[in-house]
Amino acid sequence: MSNLPYEYAESLRIGTVEFVSPDEIKVSLDIEAPESMALNVGVPRPFPRVNSYVLIPVDDAYLVGQIEWITVERSAFPKRRGMQDFGLIDLPFPLRKMSLNPLGMLRNTSAKPTDSSSFSFRRGADALPSIGNAVLLPTEDQLKSIVESGARRRVKVGTSPLASNAEVRVDPDRLFGRHLAVLGNTGSGKSCSVAGLIRWSVEQAHKEGGKIPNARFVVLDPNGEYSRAFEDTKPPLKAKLFQVNPPAGSACKPLHIPLWFWSSSEWSSFTQASSRTQRPVLIHALRSVRDGHIEPAADATQDRRRFLRTVVSTLTLEKNAGVPWGSFPKPKNFLEKVKKWRDTLNQDLTGTVGAQHDALSAFVDRLDELISPRSIPHAHADFSRLEVEDLIRLASVAHSAFGGSVTDAEPLDVDAPLPFSGESLLRSVEASAEMMNVSEHTETLLIRIRSLLSSIIVRSIMNDSPEVTLQGWLEEYIGSEDLDSGCVSVLDLSLVPTEVIHVVTAVVARMIFEGLQRYRRIHGTVLPTVLVMEEAHTFIKRYKTDGESYDAASVCCQVFERISREGRKFGLGLVLSSQRPSELSPTVLSQCNSFLLHRISNDHDQKLIHSLVPDNLKGLLRELPSLPSQYAILLGWASELPLLVKMNDLPVAHQPKSDDPDFWNVWTGRDDTGDVVLRPARWKDVAEQWQGAQAEEQEEDEDDDIPF
Numbered sequence: 001m002s003n004l005p006y007e008y009a010e011s012l013r014i015g016t017v018e019f020v021s022p023d024e025i026k027v028s029l030d031i032e033a034p035e036s037m038a039l040n041v042g043v044p045r046p047f048p049r050v051n052s053y054v055l056i057p058v059d060d061a062y063l064v065g066q067i068e069w070i071t072v073e074r075s076a077f078p079k080r081r082g083m084q085d086f087g088l089i090d091l092p093f094p095l096r097k098m099s100l101n102p103l104g105m106l107r108n109t110s111a112k113p114t115d116s117s118s119f120s121f122r123r124g125a126d127a128l129p130s131i132g133n134a135v136l137l138p139t140e141d142q143l144k145s146i147v148e149s150g151a152r153r154r155v156k157v158g159t160s161p162l163a164s165n166a167e168v169r170v171d172p173d174r175l176f177g178r179h180l181a182v183l184g185n186t187g188s189g190k191s192c193s194v195a196g197l198i199r200w201s202v203e204q205a206h207k208e209g210g211k212i213p214n215a216r217f218v219v220l221d222p223n224g225e226y227s228r229a230f231e232d233t234k235p236p237l238k239a240k241l242f243q244v245n246p247p248a249g250s251a252c253k254p255l256h257i258p259l260w261f262w263s264s265s266e267w268s269s270f271t272q273a274s275s276r277t278q279r280p281v282l283i284h285a286l287r288s289v290r291d292g293h294i295e296p297a298a299d300a301t302q303d304r305r306r307f308l309r310t311v312v313s314t315l316t317l318e319k320n321a322g323v324p325w326g327s328f329p330k331p332k333n334f335l336e337k338v339k340k341w342r343d344t345l346n347q348d349l350t351g352t353v354g355a356q357h358d359a360l361s362a363f364v365d366r367l368d369e370l371i372s373p374r375s376i377p378h379a380h381a382d383f384s385r386l387e388v389e390d391l392i393r394l395a396s397v398a399h400s401a402f403g404g405s406v407t408d409a410e411p412l413d414v415d416a417p418l419p420f421s422g423e424s425l426l427r428s429v430e431a432s433a434e435m436m437n438v439s440e441h442t443e444t445l446l447i448r449i450r451s452l453l454s455s456i457i458v459r460s461i462m463n464d465s466p467e468v469t470l471q472g473w474l475e476e477y478i479g480s481e482d483l484d485s486g487c488v489s490v491l492d493l494s495l496v497p498t499e500v501i502h503v504v505t506a507v508v509a510r511m512i513f514e515g516l517q518r519y520r521r522i523h524g525t526v527l528p529t530v531l532v533m534e535e536a537h538t539f540i541k542r543y544k545t546d547g548e549s550y551d552a553a554s555v556c557c558q559v560f561e562r563i564s565r566e567g568r569k570f571g572l573g574l575v576l577s578s579q580r581p582s583e584l585s586p587t588v589l590s591q592c593n594s595f596l597l598h599r600i601s602n603d604h605d606q607k608l609i610h611s612l613v614p615d616n617l618k619g620l621l622r623e624l625p626s627l628p629s630q631y632a633i634l635l636g637w638a639s640e641l642p643l644l645v646k647m648n649d650l651p652v653a654h655q656p657k658s659d660d661p662d663f664w665n666v667w668t669g670r671d672d673t674g675d676v677v678l679r680p681a682r683w684k685d686v687a688e689q690w691q692g693a694q695a696e697e698q699e700e701d702e703d704d705d706i707p708f
Contacts, residue, residue, distance in 0.1 A: 014047070015098075015135040017056060020128055022102075025056070025065055027135050029096040038137055045164065047137065048098060051620050051644060052162050053146055055136045056100075056129045061107040062136075063125055064146055065100030066642075068619035072096055101619060102128065103641050106142060119145035123640055140164060150640040155204045157197065157634075158645040168634065168645045172201050175638040176530045176573035179564060179591055183581045183609070184598025189629045191656040193596055193647050194532060194577050195229040199237060199654060202487060206236035212483040216529040218512060220505055223535060224494035225656035227252070239488040240476070244495040245460055255491060256473070259422060259462035260290075261507050263415040269555040270503050271448040277441040279550075283414050284314070284436065285428040290418040304348050304360075305402040310435070311341055312395045315388065324383035331381040335374055336437040338391075342367040359401035363394040417511075421464045422453040457497055461504065474515050477508070478529060502552035505539050506559045513563050516570040526571025533560065536576040537583040557585050564591035582608045593637035596645075599627040613642075620644065 014033040019026035029048070038047040046052075048070050055062040072094045102125045110118040119142055138146065144166040153169035160166045175197070184190040198217050205213035212235045219226050230239035231251075246252035262270075264283050273279040288310065314337070323330045345364050352360055370391070374381055420428075426449060433442040452458055477489050496504050512531060519527050533539060540561075543554040563574055564587065576592065578584055582604040589612070600606055601624075610621055613635060620633055620642050627633070630649075635642035665671045666679045 012136040012139070013134050014054065014137055017129050017131055017133040017135060018097075020131065022128070024068075025100040025102060025129065027054075027098050027100060029098065033096070045137075048096070049162070051623065053103075053138055053143065054100065055106065055138050055142065056133050057136070058105075058127050058129050058133070061105045061126070062138075062142075063127075063129055064103045064106050064121065064138075064641075065135075066103055066619070068099045068101050070096065070098040106138075106146060121146045121149035121640065146641070147643060154208075155197075155201050156648065157200060158632075158647040160643055161631075161646050162644050165646075168639075168643055170634075170638045172205075175594055176201075176528075176575065178568060178593035178637050179574040180576070180594045180596065180638070181581070181589065181592040182575065182577045182596045182598070183600060183605075184579065184632070185601055186579050187629065187658075187660060188598035188600075188627070189632070189647065190577055190579070190596075190598045191225055191534070191658045192630070192650050193598070193632060194534070194575060195226060195654065195656050196648055196650045197575075198488060198530075198532070199229075199650075200648060202236050212236050213487055214483060215487040216479040216527070217488045217532060218478065218508075218529065219488065219490045219532040219534070220493060220508065220539075221490055221534050222493045222496075222501065222505075222538065223658075224492045225534065225658050226490045227492060227657070229654055229656045230488050230490055231653075235484060235486075237488065238484070238486040239490055240486045241490050241492065242477070243492040244457060252492070253476075254463075255461055255493075255496075256463045256468055257461055257504050257507055258419070258464055258468050258473070259425070260419050260464065261417055261473075261511055262503065263507075263510065265550065265555050266503050266506055266510075266552075269550050269552040270452065270500065271445055273445055273550070274441075275550070277438050278445045281429060281433050281436055281438060281442055282445065285425065285432040287313070287414045288432060289420045289424050289428040290414070290416055300348075300351065301356075301402055304352075305399065305404050307344070307348075308395060308399040308402060309404055312392060312399055314435075315392045315395060319385070319388045319392065324388050325385070331383065333437070334383065335371070335381040337435070338367060339371055340435060340437050342371060356398075356401045359394075359398040363391075363398045366391065366394050417470050419464070419466070422449075422459075422462070425449065426453075452500070455497065457495070458500060461496065461500075473511075478512060478515065500552075502539060502556040505533075506552070506556040509533075509556075509563060510559045513559070513567060513570070513572055516567075516572050520570050526569075528571045528573070530573045530575060531563070531567075532575040532577070534577045536578040536588075537580040540576065540578075540585050540588050541583055542585050557588075561585055561587045564588040581605050594639070595634070595636050597621070597624060597633040597635070598631070599629070600624045 013030065015027045015029040017025060018028045034047045036046065038045045048067060050067055050070065052067050054065050054067065056065060057063075073096075074094060104121055104123040105126050106119050106121050108118065109120045143163045147160045147163040147166040147168065150169075150171065152171040152173065155172055155175075156167055156169050158168045160168055180197075182190045182194050198219075202213055202215055202217075205215060219230075221227075224243075227241050227243075230237060230241070241252040242255040243250070243252040244255050246254060264286055267273075267282055267286065268279050271278070271282065273282050318324060318334060324334045325331060342364060345360060345367070349357065349360060349364065370383070370387060373379060426446065429442065429446060429449065430439075433439040453462075477491070479485070479487060479489070491508065493501060493505065509531060512529065516527060516529060539553075540557050541553055543551075543557055560574070563572060567574055574588075574592075576584070576588065580602070581589065581600075582602070589608075595609075595612065597609060600609060606621070606624060609624065613621065620635075623644065624633070630647050632645050632647060633642060634645050662671070662677070665677045669677055671677050
């Protein structure tokens with residue numbers, strides 16, 4: 001090999017540019033170009049190879065091109081450079097050609113132009129080459145500069161097999177701050193990649209900071225895979241594991257998602273409340289039970305004050321909604337409520353004296369005046385705005401006479417996380433239905449709530465014990481000031497009943513998001529947190545957007561859509577892991593700025609992935625169906641350019657429990673090494689544990705006499 005720089009550069013030449021467009025460059029390879037292995041770049045390197053890199057000198061830099069395809073064309077016998085044709089007959093000859101995708105510019109950043117050991121790569125082409133420009137093989141230093149480009153390359157996630165195993169490092173701010181989607185078929189290694197990204201990031205932060213990282217990762221694990229991946233009992237990867245009814249002596253903590261965390265939309269989705277009758281009753285009941293309306297009254301005065309406060313709140317809400325003058329049957333239903341209030345307050349007049357009697361009597365008389373003309377046959381049931389406002393005024397005066405204040409009568413936020421019990425909610429629904437005169441339409445609503453509260457598994461999850469507080473839950477599940485408690489929380493949802501799994505997932509995600517919202521509002525800065533959703537296609541599934549969507553799956557997806565749109569502003573990053581990207585919500589997927597793509601063989605999924613990347617980068621994605629396990633394509637905001645990555649090795653002890661079932665070893669009774677494999681079908685323990693929970697539930701019901 002020549003020591004002269006010019007001669008060495010000439011030895012790296014492999015072809016000539018013969019076609020140029022903004023998104024494609026075609027190259028004719030020289031006859032002397034390597035056919036399978038390049039030996040003139042310092043180390044043996046396969047060439048030509050699809051998706052590898054070549055350089056084209058342009059002005060004061062190199063244009064980096066990624067090989068998309070290689071072909072052979074029949075052409076006249078080529079004349080070698082420096083040689084003349086001595087009367088030879090031109091014969092058909094296979095001429096090699098290849099197509100390049102322009103990626104960016106590579107510049108020499110060393111102080112001396114002759115020093116070729118320091119380079120800087122930047123995405124985007126400042127200038128395109130011209131016809132006849134030489135095409136060069138990159139040197140080892142140039143190739144590493146391309147792959148190892150970008151600032152803040154803090155965490156090593158793997159190596160690049162197309163660039164002499166150069167290190168692939170990422171910036172966690174980019175990787176987690178703008179949402180990441182890890183997509184791939186079952187068995188392609190995506191769960192190991194997710195566990196590895198968390199582990200490698202925390203370990204690197206611990207190494208550089210010299211102390212336990214102030215990090216927060218919350219993993220929603222519907223298959224119970226990640227308990228093994230984070231079983232470390234020592235910092236920095238000490239993890240908190242939460243599970244439904246964990247076994248005695250287990251390091252897992254019981255999973256608690258109190259029912260008073262649930263919002264009105266989540267309650268409506270679970271109970272399948274009808275929008276016209278049951279949902280208004282449920283919302284009214286939740287508002288009442290959160291405000292303590294249905295708690296036992298200390299005396300008759302307090303009871304009347306609470307009733308009047310409910311009347312004022314209901315009148316205000318229905319006036320704002322236009323119910324008293326709306327279309328049928330709204331005015332008629334409103335009239336029935338007014339009659340119900342009149343009858344109840346007439347009974348309360350007995351035993352009142354003084355100002356209280358006068359204020360209450362004035363309100364009842366006005367109710368009589370409005371009810372009488374609407375009680376004759378064929379009379380209309382509409383109320384005018386002035387009549388409703390007059391009722392609100394008189395009801396407010398009566399409320400004040402019994403000791404109420406203006407702020408008391410303001411409608412409480414129905415979704416405020418204020419504690420209440422399941423029994424209180426049942427009583428509140430019954431009371432609200434009676435007050436709104438729709439008791440006959442709420443039986444199915446009550447049955448669904450009773451069925452929810454009657455399951456011992458659900459009751460263990462929705463623990464309404466006074467010991468569970470909002471502050472304690474946030475510190476336990478997101479992270480407290482005590483960094484020794486762990487920076488990874490794994491919520492094992494595998495034993496959560498199917499009928500509530502979507503609601504529980506939605507509640508956890510929403511509580512984390514709204515908690516971080518309020519943290520920024522109060523403290524003026526964000527608390528970086530990462531929410532990991534495994535099997536995302538089940539919980540973030542596309543739904544019909546026409547009309548109102550109150551089923552549990554839609555409500556769950558809507559929570560994640562909001563997080564994907566607004567989470568970055570409040571320090572909440574989202575990591576999605578899915579084997580069916582075509583079933584994911586388009587809104588959530590479009591908000592992911594980085595993608596880690598493992599093997600994907602389904603045609604619909606491949607088409608979706610192709611639609612997410614620029615046209616000139618789709619060549620790399622053609623390898624998706626044939627990627628081996630542990631290999632992935634990293635593209636998007638977290639990487640300066642799309643890269644084929646071999647992910648770091650993850651020890652078996654740190655891998656999620658997602659191994660393929662070993663059918664053959666169990667069938668034959670021996671593994672590949674000849675060791676005996678025993679897997680008896682012992683169902684006794686399963687049946688006892690399964691039925692034991694139900695028996696325990698029956699015993700508790702008999703002892704406590706719970707009216708469910």
